[in-house]
Amino acid sequence: SxxxxxxxxxxxxxxxxxxxxxxxxxxxxxxxxxxxxxxxxxxxxxxxxxxxxxxxxxxxxxxIEDSPEKLLRQEKYLNILSRLDIMFGLTSSEAFHQFPAPTVTYGVTSEYLETILRSFLLSTYKQNSDTILNSILNEYTDYRIPQENNITNRNNMFKIFSDAKVAAPLLKMAEIHSEVSTHRSNSYFYVFEHQTTHGYYSQV
Structure with a gap:
């Protein structure tokens, strides 16, 4: 991540x-x-x-001798990893706590969404940020919705940040563990989607 x-x-x-x-x-x-x-x-x-x-x-x-992904591909670490049963888990939204309360409650404009994504991409990928931004917006835009609104933009923003910062790295780790475990250990994965009706941000 x-x-x-x-x-x-x-x-x-x-x-x-x-x-x-x-x-x-x-x-x-x-x-x-x-x-x-x-x-x-x-x-x-x-x-x-x-x-x-x-x-x-x-x-x-x-x-830390090298990037975590490269280290995990080394035989000594793969041998350790292959002996472990691991449970991986996600919630339905892993990103809403990273944003201020008004953003969570009232949503964001399309312009704000693009600005915040551009900042994230520039700090993470450095190059080709415009190309990546266009690809992301195309992937997460539901063209069946006639007109997007602030809440739709907020939901897309949460999905993008959840996937980029948590879900994708976690799935990569689960994939590596599943590949090396063979019959020696088990990989488990869950998504927790329960939404409280009385807590903060129950609409998320």
Missing amino acids: SMSLTHKPSDLTLQVASQLRCPLDSGPLMNCLRNKPVKELLHVKINVPMYTTPFGPNVDGIV
């Missing part, structure tokens, strides 16, 4: 060091951070592209 790794961690390090007035050299920086009060650390403001993970693991070639 694009949100499972952080990218350009050196840029984030510079931002943190600058705001906390710490040196940039690795050793002195670590000592400086250790001596900072928790409250000061929590108040650091990080400027990162939308829909990216500011703090998290990154492929550094040492702790």
Whole structure:
């Protein structure tokens, strides 16, 4: 998933060091951070592209030697994976909590949908974002609906972000596990679709 790794961690390090007035050299920086009060650390403001993970693991070639997908294809990890029973699960909407309450309640315009998708694509794929955007809008537009409205746009936005950030990576992982497990283990998959009638955002 694009949100499972952080990218350009050196840029984030510079931002943190600058705001906390710490040196940039690795050793002195670590000592400086250790001596900072928790409250000061929590108040650091990080400027990162939308829909990216500011703090998290990154492929550094040492702790994480390669991308997770490539590592999972290595024999030593496949042997471990093939011995495990794994249950994968999704809810009917994995994305609504990423957006503000008014967006969830009242929906979004077509222009807002395109803007937010463009921001996501630029931060994730960098290149060919216009081509990808057009393909996504074509795939998720229901042409049987005479005229789309804000709620339809909102639902499409939730589907797109749910699929891109959660469902597609999870299905890929399930596919890899199913391929290597043969008769040694089992793969299970469920989708939880129950909608409460009394909780927040029951309409989602």
